[in-house]
Amino acid sequence: MSSSDVRDTAVNRGRIKDAVRNALWARTAGRCTICNRRLLGDQRTYLHSVLLAELAHNIGATDGDGSPRSKQNDGVDDTEAEENLLLLCHDCHKIIDNPDHIDFFPPEKLREIKESFERRVEMVTENGGLTRTAALRIGCLIRGSLAMASRREVAETLLAVNYLGLVETQRSGDFACRINGSPGGRGFWEAAQQSIDDTIAQVRQAVESGDVDHISVFAIASVPLLVYLGWHLDDKTPTRLFQKHRDQFVGWSWNDQGNPVDFEIVAPEDDASAEDVVLVCALTSEVTHSAFPSAVDGAPVIEVRPIEHSPGPNLLSHEQSLANFADRWRAALAMAESRFPSAKRWHLIASAPVTASIEAGRALVRDIHPPVTVYERTDVAYEAVLEVYEQQAPQVPSQPRRR
Ligand SMILES: [Zn+2]
Numbered sequence: 001m002s003s004s005d006v007r008d009t010a011v012n013r014g015r016i017k018d019a020v021r022n023a024l025w026a027r028t029a030g031r032c033t034i035c036n037r038r039l040l041g042d043q044r045t046y047l048h049s050v051l052l053a054e055l056a057h058n059i060g061a062t063d064g065d066g067s068p069r070s071k072q073n074d075g076v077d078d079t080e081a082e083e084n085l086l087l088l089c090h091d092c093h094k095i096i097d098n099p100d101h102i103d104f105f106p107p108e109k110l111r112e113i114k115e116s117f118e119r120r121v122e123m124v125t126e127n128g129g130l131t132r133t134a135a136l137r138i139g140c141l142i143r144g145s146l147a148m149a150s151r152r153e154v155a156e157t158l159l160a161v162n163y164l165g166l167v168e169t170q171r172s173g174d175f176a177c178r179i180n181g182s183p184g185g186r187g188f189w190e191a192a193q194q195s196i197d198d199t200i201a202q203v204r205q206a207v208e209s210g211d212v213d214h215i216s217v218f219a220i221a222s223v224p225l226l227v228y229l230g231w232h233l234d235d236k237t238p239t240r241l242f243q244k245h246r247d248q249f250v251g252w253s254w255n256d257q258g259n260p261v262d263f264e265i266v267a268p269e270d271d272a273s274a275e276d277v278v279l280v281c282a283l284t285s286e287v288t289h290s291a292f293p294s295a296v297d298g299a300p301v302i303e304v305r306p307i308e309h310s311p312g313p314n315l316l317s318h319e320q321s322l323a324n325f326a327d328r329w330r331a332a333l334a335m336a337e338s339r340f341p342s343a344k345r346w347h348l349i350a351s352a353p354v355t356a357s358i359e360a361g362r363a364l365v366r367d368i369h370p371p372v373t374v375y376e377r378t379d380v381a382y383e384a385v386l387e388v389y390e391q392q393a394p395q396v397p398s399q400p401r402r403r
Contacts, residue, residue: 016055016080024055024087027118029125032089034096034113039089054093056086058110068097072107086114130164133240134212136203138196138219138229140179148178149218149244149252157242157252158216165216175203179221183376189385192225200232207237215239218252223350223357224374224385230361231388241322243354246314260320263328266303267335274300274340279332279372281350281360282311283325291381296347300340304332316353326359333363346372349382364388 030040032053039053059076060067076084088096096105135158139148149157151174158165165173177199181188206212215237219226233239242252276299280287283306304325306315316322336346346369350357364372371389375382 016085020080020082020085021055023082024085025053027121028087029121031087031121032092033086033117034088034092036117037089037092039087052089054088054090056088056093056096058084058086058107058114068102069105069107069110074107076107083111086110130159130162131214133158133163133165133214133216134203134206135165135174136199136215136217136219137174137176138179138199138217138221138225139177140192140221140225141182142220146178147220148176149220149242153252154216154218157218160253161240163214163216163240175199175206179225183222183385189224192221193228193386196225196229196232200229204234207234213237217241217358218243219354219358220244221354222376223352224376226354226357227348227350227361227364227372227374228386228388230358231364233358233362235362241355241358243316245317247317254319255317256319258318260318260324261309261315262307262321262324263304264307265328265332265335266305267332267339268300268302270339271300272340272342275342275344276347277302277336277340277343277345278347278349279336280304281325281329281348281352281356283315283350283352283356284313285311285351287349287351291377292349293347293375293382293384295384299347302332302336304328311351313353316356322355322359325356326363329356329360330363333369337369343370345370347375347384348372349375351377361388 030053031038037052057067057079058069059073059079060070061079063070078084095101096110135149135151135154137149137154139146141147154165154174177195179192179195181191183189203212203215215233217229217233217239219229219241221229242254244252245255247255276296278292278296278299278301280301280303282303287303289301305311309315316325336343348360350360352360366389371387373384374386374388376385377383
């Protein structure tokens with residue numbers, strides 16, 4: 001070894017902080033910054049990595065003649081700082097510090113190599129892992145007892161789709177909304193909307209503060225409340241909907257077997273004079289026009305229904321079926337706007353599963369669509385129970401009370 005080969009890089013190496021070493025190992029994903037060689041070795045032995053990996057100075061640690069690039073120091077005060085160090089294999093370290101090659105690796109070149117390497121590691125590792133999500137659970141009373149997805153059901157369902165949920169603090173990971181009372185009870189709909197408003201306000205707060213950037217919805221409630229909930233869900237936050245399936249072995253997970261269902265729009269001709277338009281979703285069962293309220297007598301009816309399937313309780317088991325419905329429903333609303341431009345009110349009558357009801361509400365846009373009255377099926381007829389776009393309780397004509 002000639003004297004010019006002697007490298008003065010050992011000086012001060014002991015001063016490199018552990019935090020700096022760790023940061024370099026992390027940013028390079030444990031590979032040589034120049035040749036991409038894996039420094040940890042194939043065997044998970046600590047010894048191997050110690051032998052292979054070296055921390056190289058860009059600007060040499062001392063001013064001495066043997067200190068690489070120290071004469072080109074363009075303002076590096078702390079030579080032990082992370083910015084001035086590169087994690088390299090022994091061979092690459094030797095090459096960049098060798099007097100014969102040193103001109104090929106001026107400080108800017110090494111900085112550029114380091115930056116682009118670390119950027120590449122960041123890019124390829126950015127995605128992956130489990131998606132963090134917040135659970136929004138809506139439950140109601142069914143025959144006197146609370147029906148709501150349990151924390152355990154939610155955690156299991158989320159894990160099956162590689163989501164990480166219900167492991168956060170109460171504030172950001174689990175939003176539960178209990179709807180008390182029963183639809184026949186006094187003030188039920190107003191109180192239920194208030195419960196949803198309150199829960200949504202908490203979710204919004206968590207989204208605004210950056211605690212939540214993905215929401216998973218698990219709801220059990222009547223159609224009008226689900227429409228109302230859907231209308232409140234913001235379009236900017238990625239949201240996935242789950243529903244409890246009849247098959248207890250499937251539980252809350254989507255069962256993407258078989259072919260997804262498609263949907264069609266059945267609509268009458270244009271009518272520029274129509275002031276009321278009825279929007280019908282017939283997914284769980286047929287919606288019988290004879291049970292329509294007298295308020296919508298003679299109004300045009302736009303219906304979204306399955307193609308090649310009859311409406312039924314198990315229609316939506318494939319998640320793509322839900323996406324197909326949502327697409328078709330949005331197209332139906334656009335059709336309602338263009339064919340019946342004078343409409344002052346839309347009337348939404350749905351026999352639909354939980355997730356489709358939520359999607360029906362999500363598609364409604366204040367200031368673009370007219371106010372929407374949402375109906376609930378009673379034993380005898382469809383009854384107007386709430387209005388989307390209005391804070392106060394709707395003026396609902398009195399109807400015979402359900403048993
Ligand atoms: Zn290397």
